[in-house]
Amino acid sequence: xxxxxxxxxxxxxxxxxxxxxxxxxxxxxxxxxxxxxxxxxxxxxxxxxxxxxxxxxxxxxxxxxxxxxxxxxxxxxxxxxxxxxxxxxxxxxxxxxxxxxxxxxxxxxxxxxxxxxxxxxxxxxxxxxxxxxxxxxxxxxxxxxxxxxxxxxxxxxxxxxxxxxxxxxxxxxxxxxxxxxxxxxxxxxxxxxxxxxxxxxxxxxxxxxxxxxxxxxxxxxxxxxxxxxxxxxxxxxxxxxxxxxxxxxxxxxxxxxxxxxxxxxxxxxxxxxxxxxxxxxxxxxxxxxxxxxxxxxxxxxxxxxxxxxxxxxxxxxxxxxxxxxxxxxxxxxxxxxxxxxxxxxxxxxxxxxxxxxxxxxxxxxxxxxxxxxxxxxxxxxxxxxxxxxxxxxxxxxxxxxxxxxxxxxxxxxxxxxxxxxxxxxxxxxxxxxxxxxxxxxxxxxxxxxxxxxxxxxxxxxxxxxxxxxxxxxxxxxxxxxxxxxxxxxxxxxxxxxxxxxxxxxxxxxxxxxxxxxxxxxxxxxxxxxxxxxxxxxxxxxxxxxxxxxxxxxxxxxxxxxxxxxxxxxxxxxxxxxxxxxxxxxxxxxxxxxxxxxxxxxxxxxxxxxxxxxxxxxxxxxxxxxxxx
Numbered sequence: 249x250x251x252x253x254x255x256x257x258x259x260x261x262x263x264x265x266x267x268x269x270x271x272x273x274x275x276x277x278x279x280x281x282x283x284x285x286x287x288x289x290x291x292x293x294x295x296x297x298x299x300x301x302x303x304x305x306x307x308x309x310x311x312x313x314x315x316x317x318x319x320x321x322x323x324x325x326x327x328x329x330x331x332x333x334x335x336x337x338x339x340x341x342x343x344x345x346x347x348x349x350x351x352x353x354x355x356x357x358x359x360x361x362x363x364x365x366x367x368x369x370x371x372x373x374x375x376x377x378x379x380x381x382x383x384x385x386x387x388x389x390x391x392x393x394x395x396x397x398x399x400x401x402x403x404x405x406x407x408x409x410x411x412x413x414x415x416x417x418x419x420x421x422x423x424x425x426x427x428x429x430x431x432x433x434x435x436x437x438x439x440x441x442x443x444x445x446x447x448x449x450x451x452x453x454x455x456x457x458x459x460x461x462x463x464x465x466x467x468x469x470x471x472x473x474x475x476x477x478x479x480x481x482x483x484x485x486x487x488x489x490x491x492x493x494x495x496x497x498x499x500x501x502x503x504x505x506x507x508x509x510x511x512x513x514x515x516x517x518x519x520x521x522x523x524x525x526x527x528x529x530x531x532x533x534x535x536x537x538x539x540x541x542x543x544x545x546x547x548x549x550x551x552x553x554x555x556x557x558x559x560x561x562x563x564x565x566x567x568x569x570x571x572x573x574x575x576x577x578x579x580x581x582x583x584x585x586x587x588x589x590x591x592x593x594x595x596x597x598x599x600x601x602x603x604x605x606x607x608x609x610x611x612x613x614x615x616x617x618x619x620x621x622x623x624x625x626x627x628x629x630x631x632x633x634x635x636x637x638x639x640x641x642x643x644x645x646x647x648x649x650x651x652x653x654x655x656x657x658x659x660x661x662x663x664x665x666x667x668x669x670x671x672x673x674x675x676x677x678x679x680x681x682x683x684x685x686x687x688x689x690x691x692x693x694x695x696x697x698x699x700x701x702x703x704x705x706x707x708x709x710x711x712x713x714x715x716x717x718x719x720x721x722x723x724x725x726x727x728x729x730x731x732x733x734x735x736x737x738x739x740x741x742x743x744x745x746x747x748x749x750x751x752x753x754x755x756x757x758x759x760x761x762x763x764x765x766x767x768x769x770x771x772x773x774x775x776x777x778x779x780x781x782x783x784x785x786x787x788x789x790x791x792x793x794x795x796x797x798x799x800x801x802x803x804x805x806x807x808x809x810x811x812x813x814x815x816x817x818x819x820x821x822x823x824x825x826x827x828x829x830x831x832x833x834x835x836x837x838x839x840x841x842x843x844x845x846x847x848x849x850x851x852x853x854x855x856x857x858x859x860x861x862x863x864x865x866x867x868x869x870x871x872x873x874x875x876x
Contacts, residue, residue, distance in 0.1 A: 329419030349658030378869030380410035452805030454478030455858030
């Protein structure tokens, strides 16, 4: 927290000095027109650049949520700030290095690739506000400034607090981020850096105990706080701090063919803890009268590379990286004979060597990445991607990945005060072959995803009973084939439009390990017009969301993981949202009646077994951009 305040103070100080300089020079400078919106640039480490967009489109409606991105394929839980069940298996990703785990806590956790960098001609701020389910609000406040044309700072904080409708379902989280970008005037040296401090806390009730009370929803159970839940005093927390630097130096000043030296540094500390004052029989026997589990994780990463960049033949880079991590507890677990059954730590050092080649042509961008471990771990990664733009109406993308990755660390080691939740495993590496093809045309946007999974890791309840959870990590020894097609099309007529997204999924496997809904669809019909002498743009319509019944993964709050179950199906219920949105200058206002059909179509809607989906609720909010 001290580091956060220090960075905030530094940013405000620089901002103040820059403003003083501007004020002193105001009388000397001629009055200028407002800068073009295209000068407000947002980019990633991969140099994917977009301009600030203050328009009101249907995509803005889809992104008006806590994640600030289109969440098609994700099914939210009842309270804002809880986790999501994944309907689209194609959204799951693997990494070469072993990650921390506890995946259900990471939907709202900003990773390195989620951080954006900025270049703006004048100070820019962005304010997001949205009401929540009960007693709280969701807020994301952002400010960025270029103190010089080649030096940018940004500071932002996203916070949410929502009591929720159900017993013991409070959510409270904060995501602080600070970024800086710099380049020399000759652009030979380029720097992007950021700091994040994040904490994500959820009260966990384990779901409702009696689904029949919810599905009838007569008094008093139409008041959701009257429904009995499994846990009344359980809480889990994910917290992490990260320092990140990515910089490069070009050896030649004027020659377009030149050597470039690159370096990337990432230092991150995380911990996950689970607290429960009253022991629950649902998790089995325990070593103590109250539960306090804490898993800690330190990660230090360095990557050094040298690239040869050419004007006509593309860029070739070779790199070596060093990944050091320590995943640990403050105790060990002994067996009945006094021998160590579960150790307290996993720590390792992994070194990779690899290379990338990027080729640029008039309408084609192609990239190949190859990396392999030179230490004892047998991990490797091959990625190929090609983008071909025929013209403004036709764009094609091909991607291939072959990955041999280490298991997430909580699959390998976990400790708890609950007896059944202690393990130390030696799983095989997971293997992935993946093909992706996308065609974006003026007629239709199509995407195809095919995954071949070997030695797939997952969690499973050994008791096969939702009232008794003995969830353990497992490894599937056979091959899983996953296939998906997704189609998007917006049809416009006069001031009306119909926006459609349909996902089809199929899995070929000898056991039901990867369970997915066969069809997921979102269809929005809406009307757009300008009113009040064209001073305001309005957009109103209805969104229909639906997915077919399937054995959805259930949620275990002790592990903050979803686990495979094949006893209870969810799905097959329509979700209708009515919205009225408006735009005045750079302000966009959103009003939505969410799931307004909940009382008409029956109370059989769930986000996971025993976890009801959201009831009808009216929420509003805004996104407001300020320009200097």
